[in-house]
Amino acid sequence: GDSVTQMEGPVTLSEEAFLTINCTYTATGYPSLFWYVQYPGEGLQLLLKATKADDKGSNKGFEATYRKETTSFHLEKGSVQVSDSAVYFCALTAYNTDKLIFGTGTRLQVFP
């Protein structure tokens, strides 16, 4: 079945460092891809999305590009801040459904 694989965390970085969180997926058809973020004590909120191959989603300095050839949707940010500390979930919705399938989440810790 459809699945999402994320890199294990935690990822620990200093402020202003470059961030990459890897995400790969397995899906039939043409899924939509998402990154959700969960700040401490809160629910998940959408960070960015891409709905077709080569689309780039971006928000708050974060970017991810839908790569069909490598089935990947890696999250990147050029300069992280302490306020970016959170758990990041990669997810997909399978073609023609509304069901979200999540990866296991990656905790990011940014220190001053």
Add this chain to the structure above:
Amino acid sequence: EAQVTQNPRYLITVTGKKLTVTCSQNMNHEYMSWYRQDPGLGLRQIYYSMNVEVTDKGDVPEGYKVSRKEKRNFPLILESPSPNQTSLYFCASNFLGTENTEAFFGQGTRLTVV
């Protein structure tokens, strides 16, 4: 303000005592779902509903029930909770349709069954 509201935020209960976690959304979304979040497993879907009176099992439905009598409400019912249902639960809602499937999540309910 667009939101999904879950109650309670925290709940400690004993094995076998029936409980209900409420979920309400004010965005007129057709699709609502319940997830549980466990360490190392991410979020797994328990049940979902595509509209009023239309519900179906997700990936981990055993031990749970849901109902959808009104569009805005989607309560999660544990008829006889067991310790393996100790988890963090999230309700989510979104419009139907793949391209616009941005899901909105409640703040979560941390359930402990002793």
